[in-house]
Amino acid sequence: MAFIGSKMTGNQYNKSKIDKVIIGVGAFENHGYHMPFGTDALTANIISEKLAERVEGLMVLPPINYGLSQHYNKLPFTVSLSPETTTNMIKEVLSEIVRNGIKKIIIMNGHDGNIAPIELAARSVKVQHPEVTIASLNDWWVAAGKLVPDDMFEVWNGLGHAGEGETSIGLALFEDLIEMEHAKGVVPNLPEFVDIKWRFDELTDTGASGDPSVATKEKGLKLEEAVLNVLENFIREMDKTNWNYGFKK
Ligand SMILES: [Zn+2]
Numbered sequence: 693m694a695f696i697g698s699k700m701t702g703n704q705y706n707k708s709k710i711d712k713v714i715i716g717v718g719a720f721e722n723h724g725y726h727m728p729f730g731t732d733a734l735t736a737n738i739i740s741e742k743l744a745e746r747v748e749g750l751m752v753l754p755p756i757n758y759g760l761s762q763h764y765n766k767l768p769f770t771v772s773l774s775p776e777t778t779t780n781m782i783k784e785v786l787s788e789i790v791r792n793g794i795k796k797i798i799i800m801n802g803h804d805g806n807i808a809p810i811e812l813a814a815r816s817v818k819v820q821h822p823e824v825t826i827a828s829l830n831d832w833w834v835a836a837g838k839l840v841p842d843d844m845f846e847v848w849n850g851l852g853h854a855g856e857g858e859t860s861i862g863l864a865l866f867e868d869l870i871e872m873e874h875a876k877g878v879v880p881n882l883p884e885f886v887d888i889k890w891r892f893d894e895l896t897d898t899g900a901s902g903d904p905s906v907a908t909k910e911k912g913l914k915l916e917e918a919v920l921n922v923l924e925n926f927i928r929e930m931d932k933t934n935w936n937y938g939f940k941k
Contacts, residue, residue, distance in 0.1 A: 712796035716755030724900030732802030852902020864912030
């Protein structure tokens with residue numbers, strides 16, 4: 693049985709053997725003409741809930757539904773927090789998890805803009821609480837992209853905001869919220885190794901980058917399985933050493 697924190701009572705928690713939590717970190721932002729504004733939080737949270745069905749003792753905390761989206765704010769509807777607020781929000785939630793006695797924390801991130809705030813927040817909480825393990829899947833789209841068959845993606849390695857990969861996993865996880873007939877994106881011209889700090893409206897005029905029109909549910913199911921396997925294998929391996937890592941085994 694999966695432990696979904698927002699639906700649990702104190703009694704159920706006390707009787708459970710919960711020793712670890714996962715929290716999705718999302719955003720509320722335009723995802724092209726075809727995906728819902730809540731895509732990143734939905735993806736992170738649904739994956740977290742499915743993961744909790746596969747492993748013991750894992751509680752899913754309610755996702756953070758807003759993130760750092762200032763680079764996506766040209767198109768409606770985008771509500772971004774500042775970099776400082778995003779970082780502090782994640783930091784405070786992590787600290788509160790620790791205060792409740794949990795020492796094993798997984799962050800399931802759904803949004804590129806949150807990667808830097810997660811890094812700052814998690815580093816800071818780890819310094820304050822050295823006994824705690826904080827793990828983060830920063831970019832599921834990169835991890836999953838490496839694990840699906842090489843020839844699965846048709847355009848730009850499946851990359852893009854609301855692109856082939858993200859739209860595909862959306863079709864697997866929340867198909868009824870996607871309007872494929874409006875899926876339209878642009879493959880932007882960007883350098884391979886050097887990171888340009890773009891604003892999204894410099895990359896596309898549709899709210900989507902990459903090519904969402906070639907997304908399918910079949911591709912999405914493979915991505916979903918890859919992400920779940922990454923997280924499940926991580927937990928199983930960490931559980932073998934009671935979450936000791938490095939030279940402690
Ligand atoms: Zn997204």
